[in-house]
Amino acid sequence: MPLPFLAADRDFGTTASDVALPHAGTDQWRRPxxxxxxxxxxxxxALLLAAYLLISALIIAIAGTVGAAGVTLLLAACVIAFALRVLRMGIWVSPRGLRRVGLLSTKTLRWREIERVSTVQQPVRWLGLPRTVQGQAVHIEPRRGEPLAPLLTDHSADFLTRAEAFARASDVLEAWASEHRH
Structure with missing residues (x-):
């Protein structure tokens, strides 16, 4: 069974029309x-832990403690939701705007609300931890309001040890911004 979202040869072009899609719709949100x-x-x-929790819930239910099995099942569901949300986290783009998906929140900006998207050298957080190292970050300058936190950094969980992937992603984001801002 082909899994196009995992394809290693997937081409991410530098314009919105060059980005290869795993689906036919051009108006859907996609990760660049x-x-x-x-x-x-x-x-x-996390999914391995959830599997152990589900097996534990089954064993507890067979042993006759339905309440404890329900709590274990609920905990397994929370771990599965966490694992799926971790996979969903990141930056998503569409012709409507730019979306930043975090673990607990999602923020969407329309392209007309963005003044500029640029890559800058600055101290960045290593894997989101308090420790900072010198690196690159993609910044958004909104038309109004205060500056936003960096969108992407080259030391995040998606780009650590993948400098070419960060350069390609930052180029794609800048191209999307310049193509869709009005």
Missing amino acids: YRLGPQRVAISAL
């Missing part, structure tokens, strides 16, 4: 880069 191995590993470990 592939997931990093750290993010996939975290989700895989």
Whole structure:
């Protein structure tokens, strides 16, 4: 069974029309880069934990403690939701705008609300931890309001040890911004 969202040879062009899609719709939200191995590993470990929790819930239910089995089943569902959300996190683009999906929140900006998208050298957080290292970050300058936190960094879970992927993703985001801003 082909899994187009995992294809290693997927081409991410520099314009909105060049981005290869795993679906036919051009108006859907899409991620302009592939997931990093750290993010996939975290989700895989969480799903492994969920499998153990589901087996535990089954054993507890067979033993006769339905309440405890329900709590374990609920905990497994929360772990599965966490794993799926970790896979969903990141930057998504469409002709309507740019969407930043975090673990607990999602923020969407229309292209007309964005003044400029640019890549800058600056200290960045290593894997989202408080430790900072010198790196690159993609910034959004909104037309109104305060500046936003960096969209992407070259030391995040998606781009650590993948400098070419970061350069390609930042170029794609800048191209989308310049093509769709009015």
